[in-house]
Amino acid sequence: MTTQKFKPPAKGPSWLVIQLLERCNLRCTMCYEWGENGSYLELSKLAELDEDLLLNTLKESLPARPYVEFFGGEPLLYKGIWKAMDLLREGGCQLVFPTNGTTLRSHADRLVTDSPTRIWVSLDGPEEINDRQRGRGVYQKAMRGIEEVSEQKRRTGLRYPELGITFLITPDNYLTIEQFFRDVDLSHLGAISVELQSYATPEMHRHYSLVAHDVFGVTSTPHAASYVRDPKIFADVDVDELVRQLLAVRKLCEANNVRFWTRPETVDTGTIAAYLAADWSKMNDFHQRCAIPWRYAEISARGEVTTCHTFYDITIGNIHEQSLLEIWQGDRAKKVRDHVRKELFPICPTCSRFYSLGAHPVGPQG
Numbered sequence: 001m002t003t004q005k006f007k008p009p010a011k012g013p014s015w016l017v018i019q020l021l022e023r024c025n026l027r028c029t030m031c032y033e034w035g036e037n038g039s040y041l042e043l044s045k046l047a048e049l050d051e052d053l054l055l056n057t058l059k060e061s062l063p064a065r066p067y068v069e070f071f072g073g074e075p076l077l078y079k080g081i082w083k084a085m086d087l088l089r090e091g092g093c094q095l096v097f098p099t100n101g102t103t104l105r106s107h108a109d110r111l112v113t114d115s116p117t118r119i120w121v122s123l124d125g126p127e128e129i130n131d132r133q134r135g136r137g138v139y140q141k142a143m144r145g146i147e148e149v150s151e152q153k154r155r156t157g158l159r160y161p162e163l164g165i166t167f168l169i170t171p172d173n174y175l176t177i178e179q180f181f182r183d184v185d186l187s188h189l190g191a192i193s194v195e196l197q198s199y200a201t202p203e204m205h206r207h208y209s210l211v212a213h214d215v216f217g218v219t220s221t222p223h224a225a226s227y228v229r230d231p232k233i234f235a236d237v238d239v240d241e242l243v244r245q246l247l248a249v250r251k252l253c254e255a256n257n258v259r260f261w262t263r264p265e266t267v268d269t270g271t272i273a274a275y276l277a278a279d280w281s282k283m284n285d286f287h288q289r290c291a292i293p294w295r296y297a298e299i300s301a302r303g304e305v306t307t308c309h310t311f312y313d314i315t316i317g318n319i320h321e322q323s324l325l326e327i328w329q330g331d332r333a334k335k336v337r338d339h340v341r342k343e344l345f346p347i348c349p350t351c352s353r354f355y356s357l358g359a360h361p362v363g364p365q366g
């Protein structure tokens with residue numbers, strides 16, 4: 001792929017991700033925000049986007065009709081989510097967001113009335129496995145939430161939000177993928193996304209920190225650091241069995257008219273084994289370039305804007321100081337694009353967006 005002829009759209013990003021807040025009511029073990037290595041554990045004060053600033057930024061973005069995703073922390077804990085949802089619906093934008101599902105049931109009514117395009121409920125296995133990874137009682141709450149939203153849709157005859165389950169594969173749950181989806185009532189779901197845990201090697205992180213410092217003057221990279229894992233944690237994964245399970249779920253989805261996505265997209269032993277061994281360039285889905293910074297902006301709960309997902313270390317501006325459009329067209333954004341035009345960041349293979357490149361945005365892509 002060449003990014004040579006790409007120009008960022010003058011009206012602003014066509015794919016906009018907004019982290020509404022950093023706060024979360026769970027502490028999922030693998031989470032790069034709140035998990036064992038999570039970068040948010042160190043924060044003394046948690047940020048939340050100012051509601052007026054959020055609404056003004058969304059209004060400014062509407063002419064580009066972006067595909068919008070909310071992010072967290074836990075998006076459904078953000079009080080201003082409903083006004084933002086209304087604004088985007090009236091502006092004709094698609095809105096998708098992930099949730100841990102713990103408050104889904106109590107919000108079901110409003111979610112069906114306000115009709116975001118899709119909600120991804122994060123569930124990582126049968127009850128015992130899910131709750132070991134995500135917290136006690138979470139499975140039941142999320143399942144009751146799915147049922148309630150589905151029931152409200154049936155009662156009202158409304159079609160949205162479409163419900164999806166996103167399943168994050170870790171060494172602890174990969175043997176339960178098929179059984180989990182065989183036990184779920186697929187009639188509630190429009191989509192399933194099964195994604196390999198994102199991680200970076202210590203060496204990638206070191207290399208990234210050098211680039212961040214030498215090229216962009218960034219002195220610390222805690223967000224990228226929270227992804228660091230030793231690939232040895234995947235050493236015992238039976239890749240053939242993992243591939244078999246993924247293909248079985250794909251078949252199950254086809255038979256039940258449920259869309260199915262995986263990350264990476266290619267499900268074969270070579271690609272999955274390469275991913276788990278940090279041998280990224282051997283993956284079928286590896287690319288030499290990334291086009292995301294030309295179409296994508298992400299705003300953190302602190303107002304910082306980046307062109308990459310969750311790597312809030314190399315920022316291109318802050319909406320507390322400039323408008324999103326000014327930032328999007330500014331020198332710092334240009335500098336990032338110029339860099340990515342020449343070479344990837346060392347951390348790029350860790351990023352979920354890297355695997356959906358120019359394609360349509362898919363899963364919640366943690």
Ligand SMILES: C[S@@+](CC[C@H](N)C(=O)[O-])C[C@H]1O[C@@H](n2cnc3c(N)ncnc32)[C@H](O)[C@@H]1O
Binds near residue numbers: 166
């Ligand atoms: C960070 S959470 C924020 C939204 C919400 N709290 C939730 O859990 O859905 C967004 C998604 O990232 C996923 N995620 C967490 N840790 C991850 C990791 N290390 N690699 C890839 N995805 C991860 C979660 O499972 C979830 O689906």
Ligand code: SF4
Binds near residue numbers: 025026033
């Ligand atoms: S994955 Fe989501 S629910 Fe779990 S700790 Fe991270 S942000 Fe919270």
